[in-house]
Amino acid sequence: MVRSAATTNVILDDWFGRLRGKWHEIPGDVDGERLSSRQLATLTDDRLVACWESIRNAERSRWEMRGWYHTLYQPLLTSARVLDYGSGFGLDALSWAQAGASVTCADIVAENLRVLERLARALGLHHVCFLHIEDLSSLCALEDESFDVIWAQGSLHHAPFDFMKQEVACLVPKLRIGGRWIQLAYPRERWVRDGAVPFARWGVNTDGEGTPWAEWYDLPKVLSLLAPRRFDPVLAFNFHDDDFNWFDLLRRS
Numbered sequence: 001m002v003r004s005a006a007t008t009n010v011i012l013d014d015w016f017g018r019l020r021g022k023w024h025e026i027p028g029d030v031d032g033e034r035l036s037s038r039q040l041a042t043l044t045d046d047r048l049v050a051c052w053e054s055i056r057n058a059e060r061s062r063w064e065m066r067g068w069y070h071t072l073y074q075p076l077l078t079s080a081r082v083l084d085y086g087s088g089f090g091l092d093a094l095s096w097a098q099a100g101a102s103v104t105c106a107d108i109v110a111e112n113l114r115v116l117e118r119l120a121r122a123l124g125l126h127h128v129c130f131l132h133i134e135d136l137s138s139l140c141a142l143e144d145e146s147f148d149v150i151w152a153q154g155s156l157h158h159a160p161f162d163f164m165k166q167e168v169a170c171l172v173p174k175l176r177i178g179g180r181w182i183q184l185a186y187p188r189e190r191w192v193r194d195g196a197v198p199f200a201r202w203g204v205n206t207d208g209e210g211t212p213w214a215e216w217y218d219l220p221k222v223l224s225l226l227a228p229r230r231f232d233p234v235l236a237f238n239f240h241d242d243d244f245n246w247f248d249l250l251r252r253s
Contacts, residue, residue, distance in 0.1 A: 015159045015212075016108055016135060022158075022210040024109050026055075026089035034208070037089070037111040045122045052119055056091045064240050070095060073182075077101045080148040083174060086155025090116045093151075094125060102127040104142070108134075136170045145176040152183045156225075157215050158203060164215075165225060172229050172251075181231060181249040185217035189242040222247050229253055 025034045040048060059066040070092075078100040084093035087105035089112070097103045097120070105116050105128065113130045120128040131141060150171065156164055175181060186206060191197075194205050203211030217225075219236045231249035238245045 015163045016133075018212045019159060020109055022207075022212065023086070023088070023107075024111055025208075025210075026112075035089075037109060037115045040089075040115045041111060045118060048115070048119060049122050052089065052091075052094070055089065056095060059091060066091070068239075069246070074099045077149065081146065082149045082151055083142070083147045084151045084153075085171065086152060087116060088112060088155075090119060092153055094119060094123060094128070096151075097125045097128050098123070104129045104131055104147070106131040106133055108132075136167060139170045139174065142174045144173045145179075147175050147179060149180045149182060150175045152181075154184045156183060157185045157217055158207070158211065159213050159215075160199070161215060161221075161225070168225050172226055175251050177251055177253065179251050180234070181226065181247070181251060183217075183222060183247045183249075185222070185245050185247070186214060187238045187242055187245040188216040188218055189238065190244075191216040193242070217245065217247075219247065222249070 024037045026037065026040070035051075040051065043051065060070050061067060074095065077096045080096075080101045082093070082096050082101045082103045083106060084090075084096070084103060085106050087093045087107050090105060093103045093105045094116070105113060107113050107116075110132050113132055116128075117130055131138065133139070156168065159167075172181070190206075191202060194202060197205065199213050199215045203214040206214045219233060222236075223231060226249070229251065230253040231251055233247070234250055235246060235248035
């Protein structure tokens with residue numbers, strides 16, 4: 001069945017709205033609880049920076065989680081043009097900016113970006129831009145092939161594949177030929193271990209109440225997501241006892 005543009009827009013708007021209801025929460029936690037950008041917005045700049053540095057450094061200290069890839073990618077991203085898609089609290093984006101990258105933080109939650117703008121200013125970072133993704137047309141503000149790296153650390157597996165396919169189709173042209181697509185997702189092994197429950201239920205299992213969806217990915221499924229553009233794998237593996245998987249892909253066409 002061919003969907004009309006109007007039907008497609010309703011589907012897209014529904015998922016963006018559902019995702020916004022959850023992802024004002026940030027990765028990392030304080031005293032065992034996730035924080036919301038709504039809470040962070042109430043902090044003074046000094047306390048906000050202290051909170052960001054505390055969570056970022058704690059996450060980096062866990063080699064098996066964020067530590068390994070900060071060690072691996074930080075020197076590689078110096079002077080790179082990076083789009084952090086689903087930037088959240090900027091634990092990666094602002095770290096890459098500190099390392100010398102030019103970073104665009106893109107997020108569907110406006111409050112997240114307002115917090116990041118304050119952080120970037122307080123940290124003295126001048127090569128950071130911000131883009132609020134209100135709908136897919138927001139990506140038109142980005143020039144085609146304007147990025148060396150598109151960084152999607154856990155932001156592209158919390159909605160159905162068909163929705164992600166439409167979003168990624170708008171996103172991939174922003175990556176230059178020869179650029180790197182770097183994506184964290186959840187593997188099929190984790191889904192099976194959790195009982196192979198419907199994806200609409202699995203989101204709560206993986207990321208807590210209010211998570212509307214979680215869907216597993218492997219390399220063939222990611223390459224299908226990116227098609228018809230062609231990518232070659234640089235890295236593709238599961239880690240942290242099959243809780244996560246990592247895809248570092250080189251754009252060929």
